[in-house]
Amino acid sequence: MPEGHTVHRLAAAFEQAFSGQRVRTSSPQGRFSDATQLNGMVLLGAEAVGKHLFLPFAPAEDVERDAPVVRHVHIHLGLYGSWTFAGEPGFSDAHAIGAPRLRIGEREERLDSEEQDGGGATDWRRLVPRPTVRLRIAGPTGLADLTGPTACEIMDAHERQAVLDRLGPDPLRADADPSRFVDAVRRSRTTIGALLMNQKIVAGIGNIYRAELLFRARLDPFVPGKDLSTGMLEEMWEDLVALMTYGARTGRIVTTQPEHRDLEPRIIERSRGTRQNGDEDPDVVSRERSFYVYHRQTLPCRLCGTTVRSAELAARTVFWCSRCQSVRSRRAGWTREHPAAPWALEAEGADVLAAGDGAA
Ligand SMILES: [Zn+2]
Known part of the structure; x- marks a missing residue:
C-alpha cells in the first residue's frame, strides 16, 4: 500500500498536470458511473490527507475550493490502486513521479512522442484505456488513468470534512x-x-x-x-x-x-519486493x-x-x-x-x- 508520501506526490502531480484546466472524465470500466457528472468541469487542483486523495471539480476556474458547488472526488488507492499518466512532453514529468505500484506493462503504454514526426502532441490522445480503468481524466495536454482503487467516489464538502475528521x-x-x-x-x-x-x-x-x-x-x-x-x-x-x-x-x-x-x-540482501516510486536518480540510495x-x-x-x-x-x-x-x-x-x-x-x-x- 502506498504510504502518505506517495499520495502527496500524486497530489503534486495533479496540481502540476491539471490544476485550473477543464477536463473530460469517464469510467471505461463502468464502475464509476458518476464520472459523467464531472465531465467538462474544471479540476481545481488536488489535496492529499494521509493516504487519501481529493480532486476538487468545479464549474469554473475561479470557484473557491470550499464552495458548496465543488464536487470532491475521494480516492483511496488501497493495496492495488495506481495512477498512470501520459501526455505531451513536459506533462510526462507527472508520469515519473506518480503512479504508485506502477507496473512495467503500464510503463510500456506510454507512447513515445519521438516516434511521430511533429505529431507528438496527439500521441497520448489515442491511448485506448484498459478495460480496468475506473476513472480517466483527460486535459488539454495529457491524461491520468486510475485502476484498482479501494475508493473512488464523489463527495460534497460535508462528506469530505467527515473523512478528514476521522483522520x-x-x-x-x-x-x-x-x-x-x-x-x-x-x-x-x-x-x-x-x-x-x-x-x-x-x-x-x-x-x-x-x-x-x-x-x-x-x-x-x-x-x-x-x-x-x-x-x-x-x-x-x-x-x-x-x-x-x-x-x-x-x-x-x-x-x-x-x-x-x-x-x-x-551481506548480499535479497530484493524482497519493496517497490518505491522514486525519481530516476542514479545517486539514489539503493x-x-x-x-x-x-x-x-x-x-x-x-x-x-x-x-x-x-x-x-x-x-x-x-x-x-x-x-x-x-x-x-x-x-x-x-x-x-x-x-x-x-x-x-x-x-x-x-x-x-x-x-x-x-x-x-
Ligand atoms: Zn541492533
Missing part, C-alpha cells in the same frame, strides 16, 4: 497539529507499534515508516502508548516529518544514516541500504549485529532489533542518539535541514 494529523500537512498525535498515543493502552498504523492516530504512515521510525527512536514496538512521554512522542513526530518530507521530495523512503549503510557490506529493519528479518542489525526480528502487529509484520530497541518507558534513558534526518551528511539535504527540522 489523525498528517505529518506532511502544514496544518497538522502534533499534539493530537501525542495526546491520542498517551491516552491509549494499545502498543505504539499498533497505534502508528492507526490512521485515526496519525495519517499517512504505513508499514515501512512504522518499523523504521520505531528503530530510529530505539523504541520497543510492544510498549503501550500510555507509557511514553510527551517529549519522546514529540521527537518521534519531528523525525516522522523529516523522513516523510524526504520521501515526498524524492519518492523514496530512506531512513538510514549514511555511516550505517555499509556496515555489513558482505533499497538494500535504505532501511534499518524493514524486511531485514534474519539479517544482522546495522548497529549492533543482533538478528532483526519480525512478528505480526496490527495485522502487518513489524520488524525490530530487540537489542537496539530497548526503550520501554518514559523513565528509560531517552537520548537522541540520531540526527533527525537520514540525509544529514548529504549536501542535497541542506535545504531541508535549513527549514528547521533540528538535525543533530
Whole structure:
C-alpha cells in the first residue's frame, strides 16, 4: 500500500498536470458511473490527507475550493490502486513521479512522442484505456488513468470534512497539529507499534515508516502508548516529518544514516519486493541500504549485529532489533542518539535541514 508520501506526490502531480484546466472524465470500466457528472468541469487542483486523495471539480476556474458547488472526488488507492499518466512532453514529468505500484506493462503504454514526426502532441490522445480503468481524466495536454482503487467516489464538502475528521494529523500537512498525535498515543493502552498504523492516530504512515521510525527512536514496538512521554512522542513526530518530507521530495523512503549503510557490506540482501516510486536518480540510495529493519528479518542489525526480528502487529509484520530497541518507558534513558534526518551528511539535504527540522 502506498504510504502518505506517495499520495502527496500524486497530489503534486495533479496540481502540476491539471490544476485550473477543464477536463473530460469517464469510467471505461463502468464502475464509476458518476464520472459523467464531472465531465467538462474544471479540476481545481488536488489535496492529499494521509493516504487519501481529493480532486476538487468545479464549474469554473475561479470557484473557491470550499464552495458548496465543488464536487470532491475521494480516492483511496488501497493495496492495488495506481495512477498512470501520459501526455505531451513536459506533462510526462507527472508520469515519473506518480503512479504508485506502477507496473512495467503500464510503463510500456506510454507512447513515445519521438516516434511521430511533429505529431507528438496527439500521441497520448489515442491511448485506448484498459478495460480496468475506473476513472480517466483527460486535459488539454495529457491524461491520468486510475485502476484498482479501494475508493473512488464523489463527495460534497460535508462528506469530505467527515473523512478528514476521522483522520489523525498528517505529518506532511502544514496544518497538522502534533499534539493530537501525542495526546491520542498517551491516552491509549494499545502498543505504539499498533497505534502508528492507526490512521485515526496519525495519517499517512504505513508499514515501512512504522518499523523504521520505531528503530530510529530505539523504541520497543510492544510498549503501550500510555507509557511514553510527551517529549519522546514529540521527537518521534519531528523525525516522522523529516523522513516523510524526504520521501515526498524524492519518492523514496530512506531512513538510514549514511555511516550505517555499509556496515555489513558482505551481506548480499535479497530484493524482497519493496517497490518505491522514486525519481530516476542514479545517486539514489539503493533499497538494500535504505532501511534499518524493514524486511531485514534474519539479517544482522546495522548497529549492533543482533538478528532483526519480525512478528505480526496490527495485522502487518513489524520488524525490530530487540537489542537496539530497548526503550520501554518514559523513565528509560531517552537520548537522541540520531540526527533527525537520514540525509544529514548529504549536501542535497541542506535545504531541508535549513527549514528547521533540528538535525543533530
Ligand atoms: Zn541492533
